[in-house]
Every structure is written in C-alpha cells, then in structure tokens.
Amino acid sequence: MTVATQSTAMPTAGQHGLVAHSDGPVVPVQTRSERFRSVDVADFAPVTGREHEWKLSPVAAFADLTSGELDGARLGLETAGAEGVAVEWIARDDARIGTAGTPEERASANAWTSFGEALLIRVTGEDDKIATVTRTGLGSTPRGAHTVIEAAPNSRGLVVLAGTGSARLSENVEVIVGEGANLTVVSVQEWDDDAVHLASHFARIGRDAKLKHIVVSLGGKVVRVNPSTHLAEQGGDVEALGLYFSDAGQHLEQQVYVHHDAPNTRSRVTYKGALQGEGARSVWIGDVLIGNAAVGTDSYEQNRNLVLSDGTRADSIPNLEIETGNIAGAGHASATGRFDDEQLFYLMARGITEEEARRLVVRGFLNEIVQQIGVAELEERLTAALEAELQGA
C-alpha cells in the first residue's frame, strides 16, 4: 500500500478551492456565518441555478421572484387573534426591521427591497395564547412581503402563519424572541398546486429565551422555507421542526441554519418528510455552526425521509461546523428509507388492507412532528390533510 504524504499547510492559491470556481466567479465561503448578505437586491448577481443556495432548486420556475419586480403592497390576511397578540402594519423604517437577520440570497433581498409596509405580530403577556394569521387570495402577481413576529420579554404565545390559495410570494419573516420569552411559530404552507412560495425566516433568540419553530409544507408547486436561528445570547434554546409531504411534481425545500453564538445554548432540529409520486422532490439542508463563543453548546439535527413510490428524489444534507471544542454535545443524522413491498406484504398478511397499511406507516412516521405543534385543532386538521395527501397521489 502506498501512503501519499499530505501537507497540512494552508492551501496555496493554485489549489482547488482557491481558484475561480465553475460555480461562478466567487470562491464559496467556507464558514456559514461569512456568507454574503445584503438587503439590496442589486448587490446580488442574477441567479443561474449554480449557486450553492440555489443549486437544488428549480430556479426557472420562479425567475420572476428572484429577478423580476415584486408588488410590495399589503397581503390579504385572515386573522384569528387572541388577547395579548397585536397584528398591525408598520413602516419600513421601523427600528425592529433588520434586527433578526439579513438576506443571503437574491429572492430574499428582492422581497426586502420591494416591501411597502411590514406586518407586525407582537406577542405580550405571560399567559399561553394562540393567534393565527392566514395569507390568502394572493393571486398570480409576484409579491414581496415582510413580517416581524416579536415576543416581548418573558411573554408566551403561539403564532400560526399560514398560506392558502394561489400565490407567487417571496418573503422575509423576522422572529425576535425577547429575554426569557417562550414563543412557538408554526408556518403552514397549504397553497394551491400552482403556487410558488420562497421564504426566509430569521430568528434572534434573546437570553434564556426559547423558540419552537415548525415548518409544515404540504401544498404548492415550489415551496422553499429557510429558517435561520441566531442563538445570540446565553441560555437560548431553539427547537426547529419540520414536516413535509411532497407529491408528484412538487418541490418542497428547507435550508435550516442554526448559529450557536453564545454560551450554553441548545438546539434541536428534526425534519421529517414523505415523498410520493413521479417527480416528487424534497430538499433539506441543515447547517449548524457552533461559534467560538458558544461553549457548552448542546446541538442535534436530523432529517428523515420516507419514500412511498418510485420516481421521487430526496436530498438531505447535514453540515456541522464547530469552532470550539468545549461543548456539551453536537450530532447530526440523516436517513431516507422506503416503504417497500415487503413491509406492505407483512402488514397485509395480518389482514390490514393496502390503503390502511400505507396510512399506518405514514401517520406513524409523521405524527412525531404533528404531535409537537400544540394546537389540537391544527393537529387534527393536519392529520386529515396528510391522509388526503396519501389518497390524492
């Protein structure tokens, strides 16, 4: 056996990775927190589909959202409010805007550049409460929008941000979780079959605050919801959960990023998806960065996919970057398995019909996430919606 001597010195300019890359003129950044960011769409080059943040997305299906002009007018809303949750429109120059994050790609920047006013959902008070804001009737006009969800210090609450009907929407959602607050945000995508929805969620978690963030994507032609969480102060905690069911011709994507940037922060990322039908597609990218300051970090991320038929594709890419050795734990896992003919035979050999067998397996698989939502009515509705998905394809 021959052992090649490997130099551990810094790569030279001539080595791969430091020369201009075929992906574009810019060398890809190696650290997740150093990606280029800007709120101005003009700062981003036109999207080719070769960029790392777009390379798994069907960019031609939404060129209007990445490079066209967006209508930044107020979105049509249906609001089911609660005491302690205020819903109002605020001006672009409001001080809260931009405090939780900055766009890292062109569709997000385009929305930021275009929106007229931002929707503010403000949670106050220490009692549990649930509010639902549904965006609906958006039609086929390409739109850009901005939402700020703010949980006041020590407040508790659950906000459901839903989307139904047709839409071509690019948006940014900032989630500002104040000190000691406990907030749950559930983003539910039940758009019509032709809808395109690109969303970037930016959460900033204050000291000893907790965010549970749940992405549920069921309906829409292309749905891409990318939640980033900045654990910026000590004791912050994020639980990022996701659930998706992709059927024929559907593209459901989520790029999840957790940045541990303060001592003793915790994150759990769990995304589960099912795919059924020709051309059903899912993408999950999970980036976790444990920064130099983030001693005592406790982190785990995982993605599970259940493939129910031929002709599907699930991409699952966990990335973990650790800049300090002094942590409590960090792990990642990814598994994509199929519900195969032998499993079906086993269940049917016990008298269970084929339809019931599929339902049993899918429900068992996805329920782990559904159960965590914490709104009984929504859980029931989503369980029914998942069963409809199963029947539908």
Place this chain on the structure above:
Amino acid sequence: MSVLEIKNLHVNVETDQGTREILRGVDLVINEGEIHAIMGPNGSGKSTLAYTIAGHPKYTVVEGEILLDGENVLEMSVDERARAGLFLAMQYPVEIPGVTVTNFLRTAKTAIDGEAPSVRHWVKDVRTAMGNLKMDSAFAERNVNEGFSGGEKKRNEILQLELLKPKFAVLDETDSGLDVDALKIVSEGVNRAKENTGLGILLITHYTRILRYIKPDFVHVFVAGKIAEQGGPELADRLEEEGYDRYQVAEPASAE
C-alpha cells in the same frame, strides 16, 4: 370443522436468470387441530409453499389449488387470506418504521375481526400474551421489529399468532436462529395457541429440534418441490438419525 387443502400445487418464481419451477405438484390436507411438520433440505421449496399460501406476489401459481373450507384461496388478496383465517409466521419479519407494536396489533386485530376490540379486554389480552412470551412491556411502544433481536422477532410473530387467532398457521422456520430458551418459549406459545383455539398448524423446519417441543401429528419430507415421503412422528426421529441424504436430491430448486 375447518380444512386447508392444497392440491397439485405447481409454483414458479421469477428470478434474474428467468423463470424457475419451485413447487412441482404438492398435495396436502390439514384439518383443524392437526400439526403437520414439513421438513426438508435447503432449497427444497418449503418456504415457497409458506409464502404461496400467504399470497406473496413474487410467487406464481401455474397449476393446482389451495382451498380453505372449500373457498379458493388463490383468488384472494394477501389481506383477504389473513381475514379468512390464514396466518404466516415469517422467517425474517421486516421492520416497520413509525408503527408501534401496540398500534400494529390493534390495527391488525380490528382488520381481522371487522371491528375494534373492546379496549378493556384487549389491553389485558395483550399484556397477558406478552407476559406468557416473556416479552418486556416496553416492547409495546417500540416500532414493529425495529432493532429487535432474532429471538424477539420470532416471539413477536407468535404474539400475533396468539392474539389474532387464525384457523390455520404456517410457521416458516420459526425455530431457526433461536437458542434453547427462546425455542421453548416460542414452542409453548404455539402449543398454547393450539390449545386455546384448536387451530391447524403447518410447521416448516429444517431441523428436528423444535419437534421435541411441538409434537407433530404428521411429518412430510419435502425434496425438490414435492413431498417425497410422509408418515407419523416416527419419521422425524428417523430424519434426526439419518439426515436427508437418503433422498437423492437430484435437482435442488433453491428458492429460500
């Protein structure tokens, strides 16, 4: 009285090398309450018989019949066969992700009976059956066969046999890979099921070992896709001493 009849059964299987003939005219009649042992060397077609009775899509019946109380089993789907009273304890039970044993058992019982079992009795029945099979109660909340040891998987099969109460059970090499303690526990379960429900049993095995614990009424020796010899329990004793060598295995069918 229930009867399972297998008449002149010819079965083919599609492989990468083309169609292979595995069963070449099997005749067998099993009455309720009887235990028939099917013994034979590897590749003789024993498992093919088991899977064909259960209706696995890989096997094609080219000739012959399987009748359950006169009803044509071959026209039934896999789940219909199970609901008609047939049960197959699998040699290699598969893992079912996301489905707990509890959920699976209740769903199967409901499907077989056509109605949900009464909650109070069912929970007790499951607990008792698991206790008898020395299965820890934590099993109930685990996913079906996921991370189970070989012995645990076989016990889980017999648990289903006891709870679903079929008319006829095919046990496909349930003894393989079990240590003696597990073998005893599993055998007791089979005997208990027979005592409680009077079911007919087709016990498929390579070894005579399990026949010390489950006493067959009839023994059939399977060679090259056919029954080469049959008799009473004494035939098993003879096999134990002599092995399968005296049956000239000219053309092994190798389907297992």
